[in-house]
Amino acid sequence: MGVDIGDILEKRQVGLDDLAHRTVAIDGYNTLYQFLSIIRQRDGTPLKDSRGNITSHLSGILYRMTNLFEAGIKPVFVFDGKPPDFKADTISQRNKSREEARTKWDEAKEKGLSEEAYKYAQASSKVDTRIVEDSMQLLDFMGIPCVQAPSEGEAQTAYMVNKGDADYSASQDYDSLLFGALRVVRNLTITGKRKLPGKNVYIDVEPESIDLMQNIKLLDIDRQQLIGIALCVGTDYNKGLKKVGPKTALKLIKQHGSIHKVLEHRGEAIDELDAKIDFFLNPPVTDAYELKWKPPQKEKIVDFLCKQHDFSEERVLKAVDRLEKAGKQRSQQTLDQWF
DNA sequence: CTTAACGA
DNA sequence: TCGTTAAGG
Secondary structure (H helix, E strand, O other): OOOOOHHHOOOEEOOHHHHOOOEEEEEHHHHHHHHHHHOEOOOOOEOEOOOOOEOHHHHHHHHHHHHHHHOOOEEEEEEOOOOOHHHHHHHHHHHHHHHHHHHHHHHHHHHOOHHHHHHHHHHOOOOOHHHHHHHHHHHHHHOOOEEEOOOOHHHHHHHHHHHOOOOEEEOOOOHHHHOOOOEEEEOOOOOOEEEOOOOOOEEEOOOEEEEHHHHHHHHOOOHHHHHHHHHHHOEOOEOOOOOOOHHHHHHHHHHHOOHHHHHHHHOOOOOOHHHHHHHHHOOOOOOOOOOOOOOOOHHHHHHHHHHHOOOOHHHHHHHHHHHHHHHHHHHHHOOOOOO
């Protein structure tokens, strides 16, 4: 998922101090997917309430947003709207892989292959309507603003950064750079623990920022060429050229000058190429949002999480207290938010 | 993922 | 106090 151009990008490690007082526009889909796939029991089952509803994402939101808030960061969630038509293949491929993973999960469980089972359990994660809706509900109760993007969330976060409404686009994917986001932050977590793919090993990960203009300059290319590199490697809208990773793609684009020339030279084609390039350059975005952080509604959070979804009241109250304290501290210092 | 509990 | 491990819902 997402475009694999990380290897050619210059990243800067950042501490949470660097992000204090900064607004980060979070790619909602990306974050929820991460929560759903990672917050699980050892057998692969996600957290669920007594009625069988998945709650992993609610746990992730509650604790991570509390931590970010405590660090003085102003988070905004941005949710996807209608995807472009040329994303249809990717979407149906994802649905297919997810269905397959679901079957393989059951098979592995029966055979007692726990590591296999866990892997397929993760791959069967789905950000469905209910997941999005109750995430928005919880965020609203926590006083964190949400933005509904007309199309791709990462395009909207890019727009908000470049307009000056946000300081960073936050996602694990690099796609918002293709939409022109000037600053991107990855690994936006407090306790940076990430599971190495395949192995059962966890490594520490620090938040890192990526500066678009610095990278454009360093690579000695322009934005169109960066998009060209992405299209060579493969994006959510196209498959990518065979055996071409980011380094080869960079070489090809620099050698031939443009994605059009690269394709011409190789005798290959990408469907609706110009429409896709234009989509990265001029995606649908909206100004219809208001960024306002409000005090958490303690009773509503407790009712929602504890009464309706079986969270421990002790844990939830502790998190809400931290949230309240962080907000009060902030409004005393800066006087800008929370009213 | 994040917190809480536990043992060195 | 810190690193490891289990539990959370």
